[in-house]
Amino acid sequence: MSEQLIFRDRRGTNAMKWNYLDRIGFKGENLLGMWVADMDFASPECVRRALREAADFGVFGYDAAPKEYHEAFIAWEKERHGLEIDREWIRFSPGVVTGFYWLVKMLTEPGDSVLIQTPVYYPFMSAIEDQGRKLVRSELVNTNGIYTVDYEDFERKITEEAVRVFILCSPHNPIGRIWTRSELAKMLEICRRHSVKVISDEIHHDFELGGHKHTPTLAVGDYGDMVAMLTAPSKTFNLAGLQNSFVILPDKDIRDRYDAALRDVHIMGGNSLGNVAAAAAYTGGADWLESVLRTVEDNDALFRARLAEGLPKAVISPLEGTYLLWVDLGAYVAAEDIKTVMEERCGLALDYGTQFGGNAPCHIRVNLATDGAVVEEAAARLIRNLS
Ligand SMILES: Cc1ncc(COP(=O)(O)O)c(C=O)c1O
Incomplete structure (x- = not known):
């Protein structure tokens, strides 16, 4: 049974989409x-109920993430996307954008080249340029509105520009594609050939429309040593204001570097209401x-x-x-x-x-x-x- 959606007229609220x-x-x-x-x-409703209960309890002190926070997320990824995630691989980021900013910084040096596929979500570009890295673009091929990858150009850019990191948008915002397993495999193989690390932004991965199925980058094959996956409950359950995201790092070396980077700025975890909302959403929001x-x-x-x-x-x-x-x-x-x-x-x-x-x-x-x-x-x- 599907849950009835409640539409809100957000005019006159703090919603950026409609106000200011x-x-x-x-x-x-x-x-x-x-x-x-x-x-x-x-x-x-399960999220609103959990937040109501937390608000009524009324103590907003130093809370840990409930154990369902990770368990329900791991179960969700397995059930919906066939992705097996080890608890040990999961790290926190307040937002997916923050997560890929950190990853760009820790996987490259100033001046290194980072590849994106344009047109693409604009913070991909600022993550590279704001941090003094070189922005390299491979333009997607637009055939009457249907976008595909130009693999030759993709590989040429990687070799000519000595690219170190590729930021993948999967599904791809703004062009609306869900990349097929074979498209992903081709991109990943090229990256493997040239020792390019992949930051895979999969924040939209629960929006599978018209029978299309998302393949997680980490489920394409044995790419765990070179892929960092980012996702979140924020798009899926409309929780962006609560600021909880997941960074999935199967590779120990990348994990250690990520932990060190967070220690540097003393980020320990998400806010307590965000933790409660995410746990409830992955448990009961399907x-x-x-x-x-x-x-x-x-x-x-x-x-x-x-x-x-x-x-x-x-x-x-x-x-x-x-x-x-x-x-x-x-x-x-x-x-x-x-x-x-x-x-x-x-x-x-x-x-x-x-x-x-x-x-x-x-x-x-x-x-x-x-x-x-x-x-x-x-x-x-x-x-x-x-x-
Ligand atoms: C591809 C992509 N990544 C990340 C974000 C935003 O992530 P966050 O709000 O968690 O930083 C968006 C939001 O539109 C997006 O489209």
Whole structure:
């Protein structure tokens, strides 16, 4: 039995997606908040109950993570993704972004090359450049909205630039692909050949849509010595504000370096409410997640149907994973106008292709983890103002 989703109108709250948009640089009035990747749904009832109980108890002292925190996560990964994780491999990070910043720092020296596949989630680029490493891009191949890897370019960049680390986005934000086992195996084999370590950001891995199945990088083969996996309950159960993420490090040497890096800044673990929420979510949140997945699929179908009729030349990439739709509006808007048209004419707060470091001057990224009425309204505003 699926749990009924509760949609929340978050206008007038502290939600960044809907409020304080001028601070982010958005212009225009009454914008529909469809940019940053969180959901407009209340978290599962089991999470809210656990947090209510903790709040009623009322003591927020130095708590340890409950034993279910790790056990339920390990069971979740095994059941949903067929991934066997040893408790010993698991480390803490407040966020996945923080985790890959630390990993880039500890796996490379200043000036070393780090590879990404553009267009990609923008903190991948800042993690490299903010820390004085060299950003190397391999552009994904876009064939009518379907993105694939150019393996020749991928390997050439690795050899020409003496790449030390590759940051993989799996599933890939913003283009919505769930990489197949064979695609992952090809990338990993190339990395193995050239002694490249892989930071695998799998934060979106529970969003498997339209029958597509995620393969964890660590389940592709014997790559534990070269792969660091990052994931979290934050996207899956809408808990980003509680700041708990998992770093999975099968390799002892990488683990030791990670432990040393955290000791340096004296980070010991997550906040107590985040621990409680994550343990509850992995224990009892599966039915709620099913409702989210069906809603995202429905919203995807709705948006596509409306645009097929009203803006038939929009190119919408297939949504296999994530809840973020990647739409090319190049047939309707010039690159230099896209921000003004989206915000001031259409009243939409979205992410733009140009933020993702690749060749996507007229793309928008639309967050579908919301009520169908919001998606309907967004499609109507686009059609009204662009057709
Ligand atoms: C690929 C990817 N990694 C990481 C994050 C954010 O992770 P965190 O909030 O845990 O730092 C996001 C959020 O959109 C994301 O899309």
